[in-house]
Amino acid sequence: MSLLDIDVREKAFGKTVVLHDIKLSLDNGEAAVLLGPSGCGKSTLLRIAAGLDKRFSGHVSVRTGQAGDSSSGPPVAFVFQEPRLMPWLTVAQNIGYADGSRYDRARVTRLIDDVGLTGHSETLPKALSGGMAQRVAIARALYTEPRILLLDEPFSAVDAFTRMKLQDLVLKLVEQRGISFLLVTHDIDEALYLGDRIYMMGARDGGIQHDLAVDVARPRDRRAARLAELKSDVLTALQAAHVI
DSSP states (O other), X not given: OOSEEEEEEEEEETTEEEEEEEEEEEOTTOEEEEEOOTXXXXXXXXXXXXXXXXXXXXXXXXXXXXXXXXXXXXXXXXXXXXXOOOTXXXXXXXXXXXXXXXXXXXXXXXXXXXXXXXXXXXXXXXXXXXXXXXXXXXXXXXXXXOSEEEEESXXXXXXXXXXXXXXXXXXXXXXXXXXXXXXXXXXXXXXXXXXXXXXXXXXXXXXXXXXXXXXXOSSOOTTOHHHHHHHHHHHHHHHHTTOO
């Protein structure tokens, strides 16, 4: 049984249909990617998966637990494009925000160490770089101990080198915790490096045009010849979908 099942028959804004006939699933421990151009409905689909948008025809189902699973946290957590930190709260307070002033300080401290921000628990967001702020946002999402992480282009606002470091950080953290994730991106290299399966969306019709299994073992090498071969397949599929 899949951890997450999405079936969107139609999603419209007014008379404009932005998504239709979309079916995808996320298995336990799987990394899936929504790849497509700006405006194709990727972020809208992710918001539907998160339960943030319920005005659509169809359904989303999430497995909330399994036998012997005592986790009490929500099954899904969301990481946005921007960190969206509370400027008046410290790094530690932002990470534990879900529990207010009674947050689990030991858990927050572990997360601060895990995302490479040791020594910054009392730092305010204004003193953080963009990459550091996004590390806080990732830690905040992990604080709730979700089974699924939904990420909406979380690395788009940082430089290329920071982006690669954050990609590796997310892969390490989700593997350690056994978390599945669904990532939105328009970056082909990012999709291939992070995803086990890539769902490609077209530029016009609001549907999934093609899906591709990334048959490259982890840990991956960005220079791997097989990733270059798969990039050619992705480009061909995107061209057929009139994206490029």
